[in-house]
Amino acid sequence: MKSLFLSISLLWVVMSLFSHADETAKRFVVLGKGNHMAKNWTENDTTLLEHLSDFKPASVKRSIYGGRADRKERATGFFYTRKNDDGWMFVDPEGSPYLSIGVCSTAPHDEVADHSPSFAKTFASKTEWAQKTHAQLVDRLEFNSLGCWSDAQVFRQAKTEVPYVLTWNLLASYARKQKMTYKKYGHTGFQGDVLPVFESGFAQHCDDVCQKMAQTKDDPWLIGHFSDNELPFASKDVLKRFLKTPAKGESHAAAARFLEKKGIKEDAIKSEHDTEFMALVLQAYYKTVHDAMRKHDPNHLILGSRLHGRASSQKICYEVSGHYVDVVSINYYHRWTPGQEELNERARWAKKPILITEWYAKGADSGLNNIKGAGFTVPTQKDRGHFYENFTLGLLQNKNVVGWHWFRYIDDGGLKTKGQSSNKGIVNIEYQEYRGLAESMKAINSQAYALSDYFRRTQQ
Numbered sequence: 001m002k003s004l005f006l007s008i009s010l011l012w013v014v015m016s017l018f019s020h021a022d023e024t025a026k027r028f029v030v031l032g033k034g035n036h037m038a039k040n041w042t043e044n045d046t047t048l049l050e051h052l053s054d055f056k057p058a059s060v061k062r063s064i065y066g067g068r069a070d071r072k073e074r075a076t077g078f079f080y081t082r083k084n085d086d087g088w089m090f091v092d093p094e095g096s097p098y099l100s101i102g103v104c105s106t107a108p109h110d111e112v113a114d115h116s117p118s119f120a121k122t123f124a125s126k127t128e129w130a131q132k133t134h135a136q137l138v139d140r141l142e143f144n145s146l147g148c149w150s151d152a153q154v155f156r157q158a159k160t161e162v163p164y165v166l167t168w169n170l171l172a173s174y175a176r177k178q179k180m181t182y183k184k185y186g187h188t189g190f191q192g193d194v195l196p197v198f199e200s201g202f203a204q205h206c207d208d209v210c211q212k213m214a215q216t217k218d219d220p221w222l223i224g225h226f227s228d229n230e231l232p233f234a235s236k237d238v239l240k241r242f243l244k245t246p247a248k249g250e251s252h253a254a255a256a257r258f259l260e261k262k263g264i265k266e267d268a269i270k271s272e273h274d275t276e277f278m279a280l281v282l283q284a285y286y287k288t289v290h291d292a293m294r295k296h297d298p299n300h301l302i303l304g305s306r307l308h309g310r311a312s313s314q315k316i317c318y319e320v321s322g323h324y325v326d327v328v329s330i331n332y333y334h335r336w337t338p339g340q341e342e343l344n345e346r347a348r349w350a351k352k353p354i355l356i357t358e359w360y361a362k363g364a365d366s367g368l369n370n371i372k373g374a375g376f377t378v379p380t381q382k383d384r385g386h387f388y389e390n391f392t393l394g395l396l397q398n399k400n401v402v403g404w405h406w407f408r409y410i411d412d413g414g415l416k417t418k419g420q421s422s423n424k425g426i427v428n429i430e431y432q433e434y435r436g437l438a439e440s441m442k443a444i445n446s447q448a449y450a451l452s453d454y455f456r457r458t459q460q
Contacts, residue, residue: 066144067096087399100403102145224301322350385440
């Protein structure tokens, strides 16, 4: 009986149920697992576009950048952010309000996994890939941004421009240079989870790296810059971590000075001391990268460091970073439905808008083992689409969210993955599209601006 239930769970969505959320929306349950080690499926209330019975689809004219051309703000020639009674928004270079709806890692093939054999069988050149992928993602599925780790240059060379972002890994690259890192799946690991922001060479390193920004500082298609990805900004025991570093080092010295100023010994450290010291760590990091980025590119947005995990729930991360970034970026996992008050609270702490820079669900029917990654696992590709609809409808309701970037374009898996593979992509490793997911993406993306208007009306 148990095996029969699991087989059915892997193949089908549980029947529709009514919700008590409001009078017009129906809800049904989609089964999901929070991680690959979970033994049991959990039931998750899921709202789809079709459940908004009073929503009327509408065609909204788009600017060349994918903004809504039916409304106009001040045009500056570059992307910027603005807040009005309807909430925060991006504004594109033409002055059109813009929701950044993007896909991460949109590139011809994944160098880490090595999808090049499949690429060679499918496309005659990178130019052909860019043209076909633009037709797929932008023209048909109506994405309008290239997320983190995408290859904007290959689209440009194919004369198929798409708004894009750049990622600089400023602290991660400095730490690697100083041999303070180790390999860690998903992001850089720092020895002892100590961020070397007090090192005297960090500012010069940022300045050296950011000089490359001069190459794109006048590019209207560039949305902005991420300074790093998923830094371990957890406050818990941060002072003890810094004190474990070499006694003559600058990281140890910064913690020792803090304790001396407070007049306390290591055994008297309390959580409030850790929070206060973490504020100094955050300020040292964000001010340093802000100054270097602004020096070499005064035109484009500073998009933050892609907060994740514990750091993404800490008030101090938002209060400090908000002084130095234009947008707070969050890799937003472990939520089936976005937490409205949670997102509002984070925006209030930072006094800045929020961009969701990673999220996804994996399908158990993909044939992949789905070991990697923090996203949910669901039974089918159609369920992945249902997850997309539910999650984005939640984001569209929030006045502080200015967009989302799905992680990622192509599945994990390939010649170099050592048996670990995950169904994160819009296409598989043979570049074949997951139709059930894509249908939901098209449904939401094509109506994103109309849905935003709809939610603003219903919230009045």
